[in-house]
Amino acid sequence: MNRSSRVDPIARLPSLTVVHGGPDAAGVPQHDFSTNRNAVGPCEDxxxxxxxxxxxxxxxxxxxxxxxxxxxxxxxxxxxxxxxxxxxxxxxxxxxxxxxxxxxxxxxxxxxxxxxxxxxxxxxxxxxxxxxxxxxxxxxxxxxxxxxxxxxxxxxxxxxxxxxxxxxxxxxxxxxxxxxxxxxxxxxxxxxxxxxxxxxxxxxxxxxxxxxxxxxxxxxxxxxxxxxxxxxxxxxxxxxxxxxxxxxxxxxxxxxxxxxxxPVVQRWLVYSLETLRAWKSRQQALCIDLGWAIHSGSLANYFCAQPDSDGDLPTLQARLAALRQAGIKLRDCTSFGLPGSVRLGVLAPQAQDALRTAWLALRGGRTIPAAPAHP
Missing domain, CATH: 3.40.640.10 (Type I PLP-dependent aspartate aminotransferase-like (Major domain))
Incomplete structure (x- = not known):
């Protein structure tokens, strides 16, 4: 066989862009809605x-x-x-x-x-x-x-x-x-x-x-x-x-x-779910108040929503990038086959309020203050 006619088996494999939530090149987000970890944790035991x-x-x-x-x-x-x-x-x-x-x-x-x-x-x-x-x-x-x-x-x-x-x-x-x-x-x-x-x-x-x-x-x-x-x-x-x-x-x-x-750790988990239920209800209400359309039916500690498009930034990706600079990360759902939507892990009220403040600033065309460095 002519060496030049050989097919590289690696070249035949399609590439798939890897998209994950969590820390990225900018480090650990101050308020990370992009992962689904239990925000009540870590479990101390x-x-x-x-x-x-x-x-x-x-x-x-x-x-x-x-x-x-x-x-x-x-x-x-x-x-x-x-x-x-x-x-x-x-x-x-x-x-x-x-x-x-x-x-x-x-x-x-x-x-x-x-x-x-x-x-x-x-x-x-x-x-x-x-x-x-x-x-x-x-x-x-x-x-x-x-x-x-x-x-x-x-x-x-x-x-x-x-x-x-x-x-x-x-x-x-x-x-x-x-x-x-x-x-x-x-x-x-x-x-x-x-x-x-x-x-x-x-x-x-x-x-x-x-x-x-x-x-x-x-x-x-x-x-x-x-x-x-x-x-x-x-x-x-x-x-x-x-x-x-x-x-x-x-x-x-x-x-x-x-x-x-x-068993002690399992009891902690059961108690943490009660806290997450309360936080989830508050977080969904906050999103609705912002004018976001929530994908209904989530049974877990996360849900998807479609943010409103008001503001000067033309695309959802641009708004998510601005939020990331402010230390707030949401999971873009495009790679899940849901363009225009984001997934939000349930976080504590302090993080929810930071998201509200930052999003309203974007809607009003104001600059979001940069996030402090994560310790």
Missing amino acids: ALRAVQASDPGHYPDPAYTALRKALGQFHGVPPSRVVLAASASEFIHRITALAAQQGARAVQVPLHGFGEYARAALARGMEVQPRGGPPHAPLQWACEPSSPLGLSDPAVLLWAAPQALDAQTGVLHEQPPLRVVDCAYAPLRLEGRAAWAGVPGSDLPVDAWQLWSPNKALGMTGVRAAYAIAPPGMDRWVDVLDTLAPAWPVGSHGVALLQAWVD
């Missing part, structure tokens, strides 16, 4: 556990005690627990497993976390936004969904026997790999599946559950997550463990996950 962890030694590479504790918490044997460096890392790892076993397509929520599609595109897989029948060999759901905070209809569909019988996509003669991202399940503020200390009890039994407790504990800087495999998936657990690097979770992540199952 979990924080103390992380600070007291031993960074001078490797964790147990098999995570024996941690798997046992997480299994007891979920009422499953430790053999069904898969440790992950983060939820994003697990998304990429299980997508790699699906691709390795011949999957050529993945079905993702119409509006959802970009890493589902990014992991698939990186492996040359077709991305199918959900809308038709769920036939892809790898299927994702998020319960509740992000950015809208709604119940994901796929969860009910997967739990229905008639839906399971109608499947045509297979993975090595196995049913499709289905994964429910439970990142926001502990932060659900309304509905029958609101956090009640029985994690995952109402999820389809044949779906994987992906848990990332750092959001619920208000400690997103500690990267650690885990997945619960469906019954009878021991072979897939072994393969996923083989695909992981050594020690995917460090000592701080181990401490966070061990604290997560502590």
